[in-house]
Structures are given as structure tokens and as C-alpha cells.
Amino acid sequence: MAKRPTRYDANLPKNLTYRRKYRSFYWRHPITRKELPLGQIARRDAVGQAIEANNYLEQNYLPSTLIERIKGREEVLTLGSWLERYEVILDRRDLKPNTIKIRGNQLKMIRSVMGEYLLSEIDTRQIAEYLESFNAQGKGSMSTALRSVLSDIFREAIVEGRIKTNPVEPTKAPRLKVKRERLNYDEFKQIYLAAREQPQWVGLAMEIDLITGQRREDVVLMRFTDIFDGRLHIEQGKTGMRLAIPLDLRLEAANLCLGEVIERCRSSHASDYIINTTRRSKNGDTSLHPDTLTKAFVKARNATKLDLGDNPPTFHEIRSLASRLYSIEKGEEFAQRLLGHKSAVMTKKYLDPRGKEYVLV
Structure with missing residues (x-):
């Protein structure tokens, strides 16, 4: 037998009901339909509170007549x-x-x-x-x-004219202290050496990321078909920025040349993806998931004896390392263009060593 719906007592103000089982009064909000318990209080007190609440809503929110609705009184919205x-x-x-x-x-x-x-x-x-x-x-x-x-x-x-002021504006965003440690080049080299114990694509991915300075999501989608006119063409997934990086780009600090790194990737497999695994998905795709890069990097990082604090750098920090190395060799403007930042302010964040490096005087 279906449960009998709760009926509101006709002798009580609208939206107010009394439940004998709990010996308590309840007031139901006519807009949200949420019931608010008033507790085991005297009937007179419950009636008074309900009338007060009903009057408040009717005077401030609810158009009580059809003519008020026709006149365009603002609709109540949650x-x-x-x-x-x-x-x-x-x-x-x-x-x-x-x-x-x-x-x-x-x-x-x-x-x-x-x-x-x-x-x-x-x-x-x-x-x-x-x-x-x-x-x-x-x-x-x-x-x-x-x-x-x-x-x-x-x-x-x-x-859209629903409200007049923004209640969020007076609040202040908390000052965030970035906890993740930066990665310097000496640490990169030690992690790179440890990565040799893993499949070849791990070290190659680290090289590609360092020479191009791209996000891991873009690294895993790089294809050999993106190479033409002597450049590697990239459309960044996050920003839509389109880059054409010359194959003869060199990062002297790491003794890397983009074209040479790509050739090592080409000789390591027969896939169209520059960085890939030999394992195939159900649809035959050999591309890597970005998290796979991070996990492989963490495994190599943990295999070293480096003391990198409570929040050690992840694969993404190679992007920051690249920006700092290129900034020294080719200037901040070049680093900004390579990273695909529209604003120099964002590039400055990547160039911040967070106390990791000494300031040369």
C-alpha cells in the first residue's frame, strides 16, 4: 500500500504541519521545499513563527497575485x-x-x-x-x-539582471605557497640516468620535454607527421597556441638538439607517435597517457639518492627547468614564446626558482 502523503493541517498557517509521531512542528519552505523542524514547542509559538516566516517571504520574495507576475515582478531564484x-x-x-x-x-x-x-x-x-x-x-x-x-x-x-551586486568581490583569495620543489639540471641528470633502467621511451620523453619545454599532455601527442618544413609543429591542448619549433634548436646546457633527439625516437620504434610504448590499446593506439609519464618519472626519481624534500618535483617541473635554461641562453622573451605563454607574467612564474638556485652577483 502506497505511503499516504503528509497533509498540512487546515487549522494551521500554510507551510506549517504537526507530526504526532514526533510531537513536533515543521515548517516547509515554499521555494526550496525543504522542511525545517521547529521542535516540541507550544502550538501558539509554532503558529507565530510560521506566520512571521510566511509574511516575510510574501513581502520580500513571492508575488502573491497574478497581476504582480504580469507586471514583471522579479522571479525568485535559488x-x-x-x-x-x-x-x-x-x-x-x-x-x-x-x-x-x-x-x-x-x-x-x-x-x-x-x-x-x-x-x-x-x-x-x-x-x-x-x-x-x-x-x-x-x-x-x-x-x-x-x-x-x-x-x-x-x-x-x-x-542578466538577476542581482545587482557580486557578493564574492569583497572576499580575498588566500595567498598560496607553492609546495612542490623545483628541479635543477644536476638533479635532472641523476634522474635521467636512473631512467635508463626503465624502457627507452622514459629517457627520450625527458629529453623531448627538456628541449621543447612543452606540457606532458602535448608531449604524448607529438607525431612524426607534425614535422615538416624543418620544424616540429605543436598545437597546445590547454591554450590552443600553435608553435613551430625548428629542428636545429639547441639547448647548450644539456647538449641537446631537437632534431637529433627526434631521430633517436624514430629509431626506437615504428609508431607515428614520437613518444610511445610498444603496448597497444584495444583500438591499436600506442600513445601514452600523461599520467604514465609522471609515474615513470617518479619511479626514476625514487631510484636516486636525491633528497628532494616532502614535495619532490614531478615530470611537469622539467618544463620549468627548460624555461630557466633557455632564459639564460636565449633570453626571457624566447622562453616565453617557446612555452606558449601569452603573458610574460606567467613565464615569470616558471622562471622563479623558489629558492632552489643561487643568485649570481
Whole structure:
């Protein structure tokens, strides 16, 4: 037999009900449909609180008559409802698949905590408390990322006339201290030597990354067919930046030439991917997953006797090492162009040794 739905007592104010089983009063929010327990209080007190809550909503949020709706009184929105509209806005931005995935997870987190809040009633204090919950857990990067997303969410709401101010703007992003250690060239050489105990592609991947300065996601997608007119052509997956790197590019500090490294890769296998494994996937693809590069690098790094602290460098730090070496040999502008940065500010971050190297006087 189907469960009988809860009926609201006609003798009580609307949205208020009394449950005999628990001997408690409950008030249901007419917008979010969430019930709030009032506890085992006197009937008179429960009625008074319900009337007060109903009047507050009717005066501030709910158009009580049809004529008010026709006149265009602002529709009440919860943050969760607005996020549905915001997701449509995101779809129009032509974001990268990985960015869409990350943004979806972030919106899910925000919706789970603040989805039932009225959009127009969310204030800076609520935003600050939400972000602080991550800071208290030592998740400063998460807090910073969510602050950026929340700011964009409310900015779009302002554009469409849903609200007038952005409650995120007065908050401050936490100052993040990057914990991962930088990699210097001496450490790179020791890890490279340890990588010889692994398949040949591990050391070749380290060489390719050092000579080109590209992200691991771009390294694994490099193909021999991308080489023409004496250059290796790359379209960066993260930014869409298109680079044409000459094969005669040399990094003197490492005694590497791009063309020579590529030829060693060509002689090591018969695949179209410059860096690949002999193992094939179900569709016959021999390309590597970016995480495979990281895991192989970590294995080689751990095989050395290097003391690299509590947060040792990963494969990605080869990109920073390349930028610092090229900056010394060819200047910061060349390093910026090679890394594919539109802003010199971003390149400066990669050039920062984080106290790893001495300042030459």
C-alpha cells in the first residue's frame, strides 16, 4: 500500500504541519521545499513563527497575485536554479573538455552546499564562510579556484539582471605557497640516468620535454607527421597556441638538439607517435597517457639518492627547468614564446626558482 502523503493541517498557517509521531512542528519552505523542524514547542509559538516566516517571504520574495507576475515582478531564484542557466552560458564558451569536466565538478560542490540558498539573498559572509571551510582543511588551491568560479557565476547573474551586486568581490583569495620543489639540471641528470633502467621511451620523453619545454599532455601527442618544413609543429591542448619549433634548436646546457633527439625516437620504434610504448590499446593506439609519464618519472626519481624534500618535483617541473635554461641562453622573451605563454607574467612564474638556485652577483 502506497505511503499516504503528509497533509498540512487546515487549522494551521500554510507551510506549517504537526507530526504526532514526533510531537513536533515543521515548517516547509515554499521555494526550496525543504522542511525545517521547529521542535516540541507550544502550538501558539509554532503558529507565530510560521506566520512571521510566511509574511516575510510574501513581502520580500513571492508575488502573491497574478497581476504582480504580469507586471514583471522579479522571479525568485535559488542558486541551484541559476546554476542550470549558468551551465548553458558555459556551453557557449567553447571550453576544453578537461576544463568542462573540472567546472562540472566545481558546480556540483557548490550546488550541494549552497544550491537551496536564494540567489538574491546570498551575502559576502556566506561566501567567506564557504571558502574558509576549504582553507581550514589546508585546501587553499581549491578555495581559490571556487572563489573564481563563484565570482563568475554571480557576474553572469548581474549581466542578466538577476542581482545587482557580486557578493564574492569583497572576499580575498588566500595567498598560496607553492609546495612542490623545483628541479635543477644536476638533479635532472641523476634522474635521467636512473631512467635508463626503465624502457627507452622514459629517457627520450625527458629529453623531448627538456628541449621543447612543452606540457606532458602535448608531449604524448607529438607525431612524426607534425614535422615538416624543418620544424616540429605543436598545437597546445590547454591554450590552443600553435608553435613551430625548428629542428636545429639547441639547448647548450644539456647538449641537446631537437632534431637529433627526434631521430633517436624514430629509431626506437615504428609508431607515428614520437613518444610511445610498444603496448597497444584495444583500438591499436600506442600513445601514452600523461599520467604514465609522471609515474615513470617518479619511479626514476625514487631510484636516486636525491633528497628532494616532502614535495619532490614531478615530470611537469622539467618544463620549468627548460624555461630557466633557455632564459639564460636565449633570453626571457624566447622562453616565453617557446612555452606558449601569452603573458610574460606567467613565464615569470616558471622562471622563479623558489629558492632552489643561487643568485649570481
